[in-house]
Amino acid sequence: MQIDKRAWLERFKKMFAGFDRPLALIVFLLLCVGIVTLYSASLDVPGRVEDQLRNIILTFALMWVLANIPPTTLMRFAVPLYTFGVALLIAVALFGLTRKGAKRWINVGVVIQPSEILKIATPLMLAWYYQRREGNIRWWDYIVGLLILAVPVGLIAKQPDLGTAVLVFAAGFFVIYFAGLSFRLIVPVLVAGVIAVGAIATFQDKICQPEVQWPLMHDYQKHRICTLLDPTSDPLGKGFHTIQAVIAIGSGGPLGKGWLKGTQAHLEFIPEKHTDFIFAVFSEEFGLVGGLVLLTLYMALIARGLYIAANGATLFGRLLAGSLTMAFFTYAFVNIGMVSGILPVVGVPLPFMSYGGTALTTLGFAIGLIMSVARQKRLMQS
Template identity: 70%
Template sequence: MTLDKPSLTDRVKRAFAAFDLPLMVIMLLLLAIGLVALYSASIDVPSRVASQLRNIGLAFLLMWLLASLPTQKLMRIAVPLYAFGIALLIAVFVIGVTKNGARRWINVGVVIQPSEIMKIAMPLLLAWYFQKREGGVRWYDYVVAMVLLLIPVGLIAKQPDLGTAILVAAAGLYVIYLAGLSWKLILPVFLAGVIAIGSLLAFESRICQPDVTWVGLHDYQKHRICTFLDPTSDPLGKGFHTIQAVIAIGSGGVTGKGWLKGTQAHLEFIPEKHTDFIFAVFAEEFGLMGESVLLLLYFSLVVRGLMIAAGGATQFGRLLAGAISMIFFTYSFVNMGMVSGILPVVGVPLPFMSYGGTALVTLGVGVGILMSVAREKRLMQS
């Protein structure tokens, strides 16, 4: 008896069966736009584009592996991955590599940033934690979840790395909220935040004086916030990033100056133009029309992720997919906000556009997890 070998088309379909088509299309479009913007931002360093293509290849490989992995296996690695991440964060203070006054990296043959692991490990652990308590969540479960969240956030903030600490905190808080945290507990925190922001705006001229010390914050963090409130107070220092980025966005107008024709980027006025401030490069060259397309793609990415979360087969899948979807929103909102001057500069990359291997791999893993949750639902329906 002779068995017919599957055709090439069948083998390709089987290999990519775990992929979610809408999610894949959105991600590919963002990556394509990112490469176009990166080429312009790195016209003087063309090797960056080749390096980013390698990063994309690695991200796709991990995405495919995660998409093919059942969510039950993701649950099994939640606790070990969290414990491993905490151990590495502690190791940073012992054997960490210091760059620009911050100790965030470990050299293990290659230099890695352990805090990046927590962006995935944190929502994984909390989704596992609430899955184990499905149907019987008590008030103290939220307290335990907050403690589990505050441990890595505190360690990351101590490095110091405020941007990554915010992202990890957001990832965990999304899971806690989606697990059913009452608005009665959220509202006071929200009001406290509004009062704090209002106080900063009202008393900025007093509290931003050099002789005023902010409890719990480093001097550079205080300076960053004060410069955000008034970039012109340090136009050639901390305010330079924001001022030049806003000029670039405004000079793009409605249709932009055209690809490779952005003066702010090519005359080296925009710092970190290939990483955190790549949105300013894109906005100057493609204008409001290009920005609108980009915003639509990020909106579609978040909506598709939330649709996958809503259809998750288990509470673990729903919580995890919902948190990852909102992480994409947080990345995009914080980056565009800091580049356009409505948020402080905290060093958050723009998803799938900013140059960098670690962040891109983390995002690829996140998309792979979303696809795993979507695949589980499809298998249950078939």
């Protein structure tokens, strides 16, 4: 009987050998925090927590499958997946469904949002390209990489979907940077960005007037930025989200009001409280201490992901794991920044916290790919 137990235990260990234990533990803890917060944010909507639990089970199953696929196999899907994703984006531009002024979906028997595919397909494609050029990367390869990145980002921004475009751009750009793009080339862009932000803040009274048109931007995007600078200019419109979220975060204080005791959330002052603004619900109920714990979990996830990337067995694995890890940083930074009132509201979910099957599946896909890179290194060492 004892032998049977040991054999069963060994089979169980082999089944989950692809999981990177520290990374899986961090993700599990974030999901636990997310479910606890979602329960509070969804007291008035029965069934939402159960739906999210089903999404989590499916996500872990997807992570398990991907973690056991060798990166060499994943490389074979890079070009087809990227090509398929871009083709769907073009189809969306031509035949897509329009909802709330945005054309982001297409009906292929079921209604899908193809831009989600590109969150994974773009860094996968770029990592494949630079793996093929390993040892012979020249300056024009970075231009090629930027062109590969510009196609999906441009199509997604045109829908318009600025939040997803930012996430796809970040994931792809980090591949190009980790492939060897000189930081000296990035500094002028950063300086220009700082100058632009300073100019907008300085002259907001003039450039935020209704008759002033901003080049390359839609009116609603201009309005979001102007409202960010002065939320009180539209307190019952675009500024309402930011004002109520900041009130909720501030009212939490050091220790929070306690679970299920957040007044801003339960009195329906916080919009989209179960998705984009779930951090406001969490901060109101768990306070500054809870926020620091949550940030620590995200930092641990990023640190573990970068450790796996740094020790990847191939250039493809290192680039893929590094870019996907930094994409998680972008998710968390943009979401917490917009909820806190320091970034425009662009509709980016908080990783493993926000409700939604599509976003959770995409995040699980990314974690599975990172675990695949870690598993390859362990197999080479054993």
